Amino acid sequence: xSTKLQRPVRVLVAKVGLDGHDRGAKVIASFxxxxxxxxxxxxxxxxxxxxxxxxxxEDVDVIGVSILSGAHMTVFPKILGLxxxxxxxxxxxxxxxxxxxxxxxxxQDKGVGMLFPPGTNTTEIVNYINDWVANNRxx
Numbered sequence: 412x413s414t415k416l417q418r419p420v421r422v423l424v425a426k427v428g429l430d431g432h433d434r435g436a437k438v439i440a441s442f443x444x445x446x447x448x449x450x451x452x453x454x455x456x457x458x459x460x461x462x463x464x465x466x467x468x469e470d471v472d473v474i475g476v477s478i479l480s481g482a483h484m485t486v487f488p489k490i491l492g493l494x495x496x497x498x499x500x501x502x503x504x505x506x507x508x509x510x511x512x513x514x515x516x517x518x519q520d521k522g523v524g525m526l527f528p529p530g531t532n533t534t535e536i537v538n539y540i541n542d543w544v545a546n547n548r549x550x
Contacts, residue, residue, distance in 0.1 A: 420448040420544045421471040425462040426455050427486045436477035442533040459489040466502055472544045476506035483510045487523045503543050
């Protein structure tokens with residue numbers, strides 16, 4: 412009988428651009444860790460290129476972008492495009508912050524996963540990530 416050893420879900424939490432407010436990202440990172448996930452927090456003022464390179468280097472399952480600056484319609488597509496250029500199609504791109512519902516729908520149509528507004532129950536975020544990884548992780 413052989414069993415595959417499964418590693419914990421690996422999540423890269425990123426703050427892209429000049430937005431200096433990272434309390435929400437740190438709170439989410441803490442909840443994800445408490446839920447048994449391995450979390451890599453990139454810190455402030457990352458570029459999409461830095462985020463994608465770190466995600467590939469760290470072999471993450473998920474990139475979670477926290478964005479409050481209003482640049483979500485630029486940042487998320489840029490990250491998706493960079494991943495596609497590198498032939499990476501098995502990382503969930505998700506996130507949250509101040510993103511209007513209409514923009515969330517547009518981004519999801521482009522391939523971004525579920526996006527979470529402030530005040531979202533953290534259990535909903537944890538369950539979403541765990542379910543996505545369970546259904547999409549390639550061994």
